[in-house]
Amino acid sequence: MGNKVQSAGSTPRVILAMFFIAMMFFILGFVTWLNGALIPFLKIVCDLNNFQALWVTFAFYIAYTIMALPSAAVLSRTGYKKGMALGLGVMAVGALLFIPAAKSSQYGLFLLALFTLATGMTLMQTAINPYIVCIGSRESAAMRISIMGLFNKGAGIVVPLVFSALMLSGIDQYSDSALAAMDATARAAARAELSSRLIFPYLAMAGGLVVFMLIILFSSLPELPQEDLPSSGGEPVGAMGVLQFPQLVLGALALFAYVGVEVIAGDTIGLYGQNLGVQNFAVLTSYTMGFMVLGYCLGVVAIPKYLSQKGALILSAVNGILFSLGVILGSSSSTAISAALLGWAGVPLVPDTVMFLALLGFANALVWPAIWPLALEGLGKYTAAGSALLIMAIAGGALLPMVYGGLSDAGHTQRAYWIMLPCYALILYYALHGHKLRSWGTSGQALKRA
Template sequence: MNRPIPAAAASRGQVLLPMLFIGLMFFVLGFVTWLNGSLIPFLKLVCDLNNFQALWVTFAFYIAYTVMALPSAAILGRIGYKNGMSLGLAVMALGALLFIPAAQSRHYGVFLAARFTLASGMTLMQTAINPYIVCIGPRESAAMRISIMGLFNKGAGIIVPLVFSALVLSGVGQYSDAALAALDEAGREALRVELSARLLRPYLVMAGALALFTAIIHFSALREPVLDEGRDEPARVQRGVFQFPQVVLGALALFAYVGVEVIAGDTIGLYGQQLGVPNFAVLTSYTMGFMVLGYLLGVLCIPRLLSQRAALLLSALAGLLCTAGVTLASKSSTGLSLALLGWAGVPPVPDTVMFLALLGLANALVWPAIWPLALDGLGRYTASGSALLIMGIAGGALLPMGYGRLADTGQAQAAYWLLLPCYGFILFYALIGHRLRRWGKPAG
């Protein structure tokens, strides 16, 4: 039986091995999560959907975090963190297998059920690995450790659109709305059958890889973390985790954050497609690339040069500025991308698309900063607090749907104003919300 790791006394070796395993799982989570950005325009074509309908992919995926977060906390309480990680990977493998009947039937509901199942397994994993990475070392450097995990997660986000484009989306760029309209009904149906069949092999491979990772984690030397029991007052024992405003407001901040992160990563392909960007299928990689840059800055600067609170504050301000850029910048000029990425030979994109990609940089340190700030002082309520924070991921289900509705009924570029109040709340949490220890009273 694996011995637990005391949070405050973990040695360098005791921290390094768990971080390697957790890094592997963050890579897996990133690979599955950021498939959405490429899958949405693909299923829009295969299932003949509009923007709002296509974004049900994000709803089905992220709503699982709300539905399954509290059950996940209960499961972790019974079987432990390590076994919870293994079970989460096994459920993800089942979700990948569900893509086989989905691709064969081309029924949109089956695709959504498959994404929900994948996300249910991911919810269990997220509920386990985020407090795990916070508790295995000093709290003041937790955001740095989560930033390292973010490199694995968003590194996968860079790779996924490229792999998916090579395996599944080859030649799809030629099938514009006008090109499809020129085909007769039989031609469109034949095209959709052929495209859907391309999903079979990749998801079979994914299911096999997830099964392998399940075995690796199950037989690994990962130890259970020992959570700081903290000081529990009788009133707090009775009222539970909702007595802690820093975690409740943290969950709301994560709701806003995940919503804007998903909009930046998953709608950029749709937006680029509408603007006629030739490489729209890989635009998620632009956003993920800037997120990786942000995580690197977090690893280098936190806590030596930048506190977790300061990182969150700067991220919120950068998000507000980039949102203004997305909504006001030119849809024809490519000067910004040429200035930033032209030296690397990256294909240029319109300035408004580049500002949307730059939101990846603004978003990178929000998740790493909120988790340690929100879990501070929870003691025995850490697992429940983690589940509450995971429920905030529902922002990735609801806010993109709001964007999709606005984009269909109005102008896609103007619909990005939806991001402003989200970054405004993150700014509030950075300034005030994280300091509250009793409702209405900041920490002394």
């Protein structure tokens, strides 16, 4: 690490830096996991089927793939601190775009607003992930990322509850049967009224993002030294050069699969619950995020003292396969599992298949913090380009939910979740073997770690 971070590490400034980064992880989680509640909401407002509604996830997550390399280029010019502030500013613009979208109820404008929001988030992600790694020792990076994940997924618990309280009062009058009973004029007026509820929350969000942008810009947040920036480190590093590292390429594929199943578990659970007639369908993302927070707590406590990063990844993949089978084969009428796990807490009970979908949050929690250090190990001067490739793998959240949406519209919504099984199988392969590869050759490639 460079001198700026090292000197900050022994002072309260690093604590302040961790606080600001934690707040940014909370903001990222707040905006990201709002999609889970927004999807069934826009399905009603814009009269969509499941596949069309899941364009929300596509527009949001595809921005990470398109904007990852431009974000790295921006950071090379601005530095990390100004890059974070700029990301918050772009997010504020995206929030403001929700106002004309809500007034017109035009789905295309909603998708543009989501893409703009995610563009700002891509810039922030590209900055804060290496920042949180570089601010401490690499051996404890997964633990620090897990701590930040608590803030990110904690926001995922809060958001659906807030959205439900603000936006979904009297939602029964907008059910499919209620809307079908109206004439065309009344139906359009009802949808317009529901859409207009988005204006104040997103206006408030834009204001909050601008305020926090100014706080970051004028804060004493320490800057990473120039040698840690994407454009530096001696001679230019070609983007294609990272493809020589199997542990990185396979890690990116594993992250692609992981983000896909994470988004399916968090963002389709509301749609699935709505299809089953679950009354509290808009808050079901909170169930998934609650189990994810539990998984992050396990990571903070266990990694690396009791559980290696490889062991965490194996455990996550096996649990993902088992819980996916529970979703596909379980009962959609029994509530026995949620009664056993959550009955003591007094929360509304949900069908077993919904509970298995929520439990995937626990299975998914440690995948992201475990893959990053394994994938970047041994990259040297290619680390920054490798980080950009891993950020681009977030496209899994754009594409795989769309596959689920198409399968669910074509057949049974429950059976469509089989798409998650090959994803967890890929993650398991990476945990057992893929992360050890150091060459694409046929011999001597599986080098053991020192």
